[in-house]
Amino acid sequence: MDSNRLEEVLMRNVESLSLSSEQERRMLPRGTGRYPSVKTLKEIMGLIKALIFPAFFDSRYTNRHLRAFSIGVNLEKLFSLLSTEIRRALRFDCNIENPDCPECFKNISNSAEELTLKFIERISEIKRLLYTDAEAMYDNDPAAGSYAEVIMSYPVMQAMIHYRTAHVLKELGVPVLPRVISELAHSATGIDIHPGATIGEYFAIDHGTGVVIGETSIIGNHVTIYQGVTLGAKNFTLDDDGRPVDVPRHPILEDNVTVYSNASILGRITIGRNSIIGGNVWLTHSVPADSKILQR
Amino acid sequence: MDSNRLEEVLMRNVESLSLSSEQERRMLPRGTGRYPSVKTLKEIMGLIKALIFPAFFDSRYTNRHLRAFSIGVNLEKLFSLLSTEIRRALRFDCNIENPDCPECFKNISNSAEELTLKFIERISEIKRLLYTDAEAMYDNDPAAGSYAEVIMSYPVMQAMIHYRTAHVLKELGVPVLPRVISELAHSATGIDIHPGATIGEYFAIDHGTGVVIGETSIIGNHVTIYQGVTLGAKNFTLDDDGRPVDVPRHPILEDNVTVYSNASILGRITIGRNSIIGGNVWLTHSVPADSKILQR
Amino acid sequence: MDSNRLEEVLMRNVESLSLSSEQERRMLPRGTGRYPSVKTLKEIMGLIKALIFPAFFDSRYTNRHLRAFSIGVNLEKLFSLLSTEIRRALRFDCNIENPDCPECFKNISNSAEELTLKFIERISEIKRLLYTDAEAMYDNDPAAGSYAEVIMSYPVMQAMIHYRTAHVLKELGVPVLPRVISELAHSATGIDIHPGATIGEYFAIDHGTGVVIGETSIIGNHVTIYQGVTLGAKNFTLDDDGRPVDVPRHPILEDNVTVYSNASILGRITIGRNSIIGGNVWLTHSVPADSKILQR
Amino acid sequence: MDSNRLEEVLMRNVESLSLSSEQERRMLPRGTGRYPSVKTLKEIMGLIKALIFPAFFDSRYTNRHLRAFSIGVNLEKLFSLLSTEIRRALRFDCNIENPDCPECFKNISNSAEELTLKFIERISEIKRLLYTDAEAMYDNDPAAGSYAEVIMSYPVMQAMIHYRTAHVLKELGVPVLPRVISELAHSATGIDIHPGATIGEYFAIDHGTGVVIGETSIIGNHVTIYQGVTLGAKNFTLDDDGRPVDVPRHPILEDNVTVYSNASILGRITIGRNSIIGGNVWLTHSVPADSKILQR
């Protein structure tokens, strides 16, 4: 091929791709500095998995006494990586006049390190909850051969590890990262749990593909749901700009509720404790405790 | 284990696996040379993401002036990788008597480089459309905290980057690659958009898992669809060999249509502008503009 | 940040994370030694793909005669990796008093190597079946441009390669690994086929996201199903501990059955040969041959 | 092996290795923070080679116009990596009371970036000198087939690239890094040129192994030396602590001097221009211009 032609086309397109449209500029974060890195967040999730399920995901796993070394190393690494990502997230949309001022940088850094320590203080509780989830998945699935199969391989365990991590980060007020973390699991598993949702212990999802759990959902303890279930909004309240408002708009499932495959439960309604919602049901009103709703 | 036994079993199975069955031979491409590489196509998609959203996906991203260097390097790399893959795809099913003839090789190479330059000329337009999509996703989702969350993490953005790339390659007449690229996104996101579909600007998908958009679908501007929606064929026309024929068989959605979760819209029907199709609806006939179709 | 504070928090959490709760201990396998490695199982699946479809997945692929070298090397590597993983799986839940005794280790090692050779003897049959599946997918999909597109890129081919491998390992009595392998495909494709299911030849799934095929399902030859189809259990028999029992509880689909998108077929029922089940149908009773069941 | 014994030995040795002896503490730098990284310095040298000899060491090398993109990207990367290493080196031995104070950090960072820019301003001159060296090596070696062989493969070119880089960094006052860089080349090539030495243009070393060029050596233009040549100190001046003092103590070689293999030239003596020093000669006194000194 004529090498002048090649050069001309490449040079011209480099130029046009280097320009930012007005739309592009509007969508870029106001902050400066590097943005959080999806690749590093994946590495962080790998460390969290190794800390919580060392027998399965810590490649250095050996016996009980020596394990503390590996946990120590992993926790230090987690501190280092996560505090960096939180700092980036804090500066992400910071609209201070001169965000390069070292004062601001120092404040943000300290805050990022504080938030990271607060997260670390909560890993033990995340761990406790995830073991109850694993037990619930196992108890609920006649095809499960062992807890190990559940922990090592069920996509839904991935989804729950990401959700419970993202949820704590969101409670701590960390911006951006919680959603990125939960979408990593959404992409990998087809299970979409918003980090804002509240989910109790012993939570089981079977098969899982296509499950959607909306931002303001509240789920009690010992709840079980199946593939394709949507806990969604029925309709949106719009603000003056016509943009939907972020208000409680997803269902509340009380303890011991079961929802079978492909059911849609929409709006800020309450499903009373011990209720069973059948497959393919489309439900937009509250039901009392002990209800059994089947498709007509 | 008896090492003679091991050898015997391995040698015998090497032999049987080295033989091609009649069926296998029939299914292999007629062309020679290496086939397109899925791994390289993933690398190509990484370059395209970095070219279009440098702030989020270009690990070399710095300030505006210096960014052109990185764009230049990425565009050169894209030219090199993509022209190789297109050349492989062009030879893939080439049934010339002697496909090793240098004449043929030269023609295919030149053509591959031409097609690559034509693709490069269209990246700016792909970029413009993807920013409208990101804006639409953000506007449509009360749970979205920032454009950045949408671009960095929503699986549906991955799906749209792959779709819009694959669609342009298909329009340019490149064989094989468009489908492989779109299936990469299908696999990663659970969203299955055929590269042959036509999709306007400001297109939004929410949650997304299970969405299917068939090959001959036509979608206008400002359309929104939810998880589990199928834009499918109702039935197939079979050719004389009993194989389904590739004719227009998927729906047309005009501007501003919204389709809620798990709705199925099947066959070459038209959904008029501004219409709303409710969740779980099964629709096989056209509806006029401004329709509102809910599940009975 | 105060480095004493950092140290104190990290040290304290290392300690608490190093302790195993009673729940955690109960859920750990009784066996000792390393557990099977998900990373190695992915590498094993890569070798199997290269052995079965060398033209598409063997990066060393060249011409017919030389190909045997690469097949030999891949088969040796497969023997080495798979026998290690099977040995780990066999020791996984072994409750012998002193599992470190070399006698036990030797027995398990020999058995692992035997099982691996038995698996290797069956790869040719897995290969034959997968080519019939690829042909079925191609014949069934008007949007398929070539067999190559199907084999290289359709997620459902990934799902079938994993399923057919996992199914043979399960038939050979290998614990743990079959489910982990099939869940790898579930995660990657959104298609959930239990390794215990029985599936005949020329099996096609179109689009695929959200498909669930339960553990005791039996599927004949030339069956086709679409996205979102569930072949599930209707209800569970519970044992005395209230845990669901693993008995035949999923449907039987005879030859030439077609099931359209999002249909749910639940319970140990039989769908007679040549039947067609329409989209979104919810079916819990057997139907005779040549039935055509549509949504009301 | 008894796992209690293993634990006991490991735990005890972890403890003893974690303690710092008085000697170890005395030898550690006073500064805090991370130390310069040998691995990163190797990466930096790779970038410098690519910037100076792009045709041979820039894997992205293409044609003249597009090359600027790659040079831009490499220069940015160099700025980023080198300024980090210089900052670490500046803090390395900083004995300020509280080196964590942000004020100090800011000063050091700014200074590190300034020094890096100053280095970048001098790369063009380093480049010019290295091309004269390559030409000298080629002209001097009847066995050299092309300039390319010299540049790509002669260890002595490696030694000169490292020396000329380290020398400029030393002139700029950067601590620690110059010596580390020159020792990298010493290790890789067996040629030991101290970064403090002054070497003119068109400098040739043939074969090179065992060459030592001391810290205060001064070498003119068009000088040639052979393997095993030492330009060393004759004896040391000791300070009050008995430690040798760093004063001019190595030879001066004027223009056009040639020194044959294994000659030792020791002390602050001057070898006059155009002189020839024969192989194995042991020389500890100055010689006038045009001398020819052979072994007795």
Place this chain on the structure above:
Amino acid sequence: MDSNRLEEVLMRNVESLSLSSEQERRMLPRGTGRYPSVKTLKEIMGLIKALIFPAFFDSRYTNRHLRAFSIGVNLEKLFSLLSTEIRRALRFDCNIENPDCPECFKNISNSAEELTLKFIERISEIKRLLYTDAEAMYDNDPAAGSYAEVIMSYPVMQAMIHYRTAHVLKELGVPVLPRVISELAHSATGIDIHPGATIGEYFAIDHGTGVVIGETSIIGNHVTIYQGVTLGAKNFTLDDDGRPVDVPRHPILEDNVTVYSNASILGRITIGRNSIIGGNVWLTHSVPADSKILQR
């Protein structure tokens, strides 16, 4: 190129290269199983460097308390890797009739683990000696800017780390590995110290390239030598097969001896304490304490 010709040549040469000549067979170790891995030995040396000089070579290095985690992890890894390599070395030349017998394997494994623990018990002493060496190198070199430069970058430190490790392994009776480890340093630095040599504390080598220290050399404390020095054998005692016998044949250097560049000291002679041997001296007879030998 004619692909039949290519196949023919490759197939024929595969065959001839697969045959072992009588000579090749004679030179192969009698043992079976895998041989020690040079790559793993390099990894082991990296761990040892990190254990001994954590501030410089442990990429996880942070503060004092947390450092123990990293040391623990590194020591565990060292145990695992080194015991494997020692086991391979023990089986390397084992001429038992049936080396696959599990009894033999168990004995060798236990012995390998014991030897590894014994080595680990001695790392603290290796560490102490290496800090004295680093101090000696620093004190001896007016061009050394800091201890850090010496430890991080002097090739001779590499040589000493490898030598002191290899020497301990040799004392423990480990076959093969000591020599491989010392040759790794020989290759990397041009300094050839046989692991059998005995070297006291505060040992300094300056520049180093070309130094040879033979197998039976004995070197006291506070000895300094320069580049190109050979401590070699004068002549060999041959056995009945004409092969040189491994008897004491290299020099003894008592405390505080200095040997300047390129001196050769050959044979089982003794250099008395405080002696100085000048550059290029060729010495084959013992000299008393406080001697000063210069080249005539």
Place this chain on the structure above:
Amino acid sequence: MDSNRLEEVLMRNVESLSLSSEQERRMLPRGTGRYPSVKTLKEIMGLIKALIFPAFFDSRYTNRHLRAFSIGVNLEKLFSLLSTEIRRALRFDCNIENPDCPECFKNISNSAEELTLKFIERISEIKRLLYTDAEAMYDNDPAAGSYAEVIMSYPVMQAMIHYRTAHVLKELGVPVLPRVISELAHSATGIDIHPGATIGEYFAIDHGTGVVIGETSIIGNHVTIYQGVTLGAKNFTLDDDGRPVDVPRHPILEDNVTVYSNASILGRITIGRNSIIGGNVWLTHSVPADSKILQR
């Protein structure tokens, strides 16, 4: 740092580094296309080592029958990589008017493939010679514990593998690559053997650092040399441009010659069979058979 200043400095230096000086242009090869890759040549040498000493360097090494698979795969890979590098080398300095013409490219490609096959035909002979070298090194070194230590770890074996490979390529007329390959070993081992030298079988070098064997040296069978030995030129014949001419100028060593450490043998002289040249000897005249030359 002021980001405008940073941009300005980087932009200006990108520009100046992108310009080629007249000197730089003169030194670039006239050919176009990519240059041979040092990294690939290292990979090629790794393959050759694995083909010749599979027990030590082929990570896939198993038993005798299965080994042929790995040899086949390695030989194919060698063909592919080496023919590419030879093609690049052939075009390297090709001064045809339009080197992009496909005709020229085809000729060069065919020739590159032919040369590669010719090289492959000679690997068995290279292998035979290298086993004699390994035996000679072992027989000559009382400190060698086994053939395995020699083959796995002696730097001189590396030097000989590279030399014997480079020598055959040079005999085949391949430009550039032979010297690059031999300099790789020079750099790694401090042993500098020019690929043009002729060396018989059973060749031993002990210790090796600093050995130089010039381009036109001729060495018989069963020759042994020690560290620091130079087989060099005495003086150069200059051509009309004052550049040294490439004529026979290095020594001839007949069978069974031994040369001890640091001896220099210079000029086209002949050392008669069975002669012994002592350490540090400086020899510039021929000596008859059975001579014994010692330093005065």
